[in-house]
Amino acid sequence: MNDYLFKLDFKVRDYECDLQGIVNNSVYQNYLEHTRHEYLKSIGVDFAALAAENVNLIAVRVELDYKHPLRSGDAFWVGLTMEKVSRIRFAFVQEIYRYPDNLLILNGRTIATAMNEKGRPMLPKQLTGFFV
Amino acid sequence: MNDYLFKLDFKVRDYECDLQGIVNNSVYQNYLEHTRHEYLKSIGVDFAALAAENVNLIAVRVELDYKHPLRSGDAFWVGLTMEKVSRIRFAFVQEIYRYPDNLLILNGRTIATAMNEKGRPMLPKQLTGFFV
């Protein structure tokens, strides 16, 4: 639970919960995405600015293991690490833990790449640096 | 209930319902927005294409009267009319009715305008035509 490149704190918002009284399955992807974008910004990669220049970071595959649900009032944190998958693909490996007991809520793995407006792979230099 | 410029059918999706087992308050704005955009497209105004050209339709004020909640499984329809508010502002007047009993669910009024990338008012010609 200790070797994350980046951690971000969250709190469940009631509108994120569904009929079952728990956070809806799709919302965990929102938490993971926001954590990825905050991490990227922390290393100088601005998702929105890149999109405005038609360089897009794109998820190719997502794997989510739901361990326990989050509920109204829960505070939690997301930890992030990265793995190189191929020359132009990388994976964000993310876990969600509940406060204060650090119960594991979810394991996520998002395989991503980046491409320019012509659909050509084009990794931001801050990320290529990561893979040297 | 009869003099709408445009009508659109919907069905509640379970992820739109919240802890209370009813459609979350914010989701009605999604229904209203989608109906507005489909109406605009039907008269030749493409919201996404305009946004790509930096001409943006912008909501200035929204008023929503919640009459009855929608629940899982409900089918419903949105009716839309338009009103001129000023030289550069117009209002979408929208009601939501449940199927099959036509129970009034919500009254909505969205005052909108359009502006170009310099922030200058710039009404798409299809809409100026509307106000002649």
Added chain:
Amino acid sequence: MNDYLFKLDFKVRDYECDLQGIVNNSVYQNYLEHTRHEYLKSIGVDFAALAAENVNLIAVRVELDYKHPLRSGDAFWVGLTMEKVSRIRFAFVQEIYRYPDNLLILNGRTIATAMNEKGRPMLPKQLTGFFV
């Protein structure tokens, strides 16, 4: 800008932004709702717990004035005050301000009531106390 009962800090998440590159209109209601629920919890009223007991806080009318849009990367805060509307209705008056310049982003007014599972008005005692 000073006399709020409650304030809450937020940061725009990229998934909340739409085609126009700004926070989608409906998302502001999410911000306002989360602030209301956090405020209520701070005075001992738990929205989710009440819902589980079939006592529901219900929005009757929402008015939103959109002054300026929020964008990717913006930090902002929501201020909340309350007004008595009638014996069983109250209003949450909320404003959203951008950090660090305190630009006014949105004025919101949500008229609400509470009712039990039989549809009878039933104000939580913490809120009736508020109106003495």
Added chain:
Amino acid sequence: MNDYLFKLDFKVRDYECDLQGIVNNSVYQNYLEHTRHEYLKSIGVDFAALAAENVNLIAVRVELDYKHPLRSGDAFWVGLTMEKVSRIRFAFVQEIYRYPDNLLILNGRTIATAMNEKGRPMLPKQLTGFFV
């Protein structure tokens, strides 16, 4: 593309698109969930009614392969089949195809189970029938 148990038609709504001008990654889970619930309802399993009785269908693992993005204005359909995974686990296998060219947009696999309020596995009889 032909042997689905169930198919459902959709149209992209603009609020589902993000800064990149494409449907946000998390929204595909909404499409898949709505299709699953409509399918279940078609065989007599009501997700919301079960939740109200504290019998919950729960996703244990989700795998999503993003092949091509959906954009504003796109119409598409979701096809669904089911697989038995274990005595108490089953998988919804789903694909999303764009209209009218049937371009494959996404492959999804959702492994699910059902449990009662005590956390005991409890498959609705309509689903056990499926696995005979």
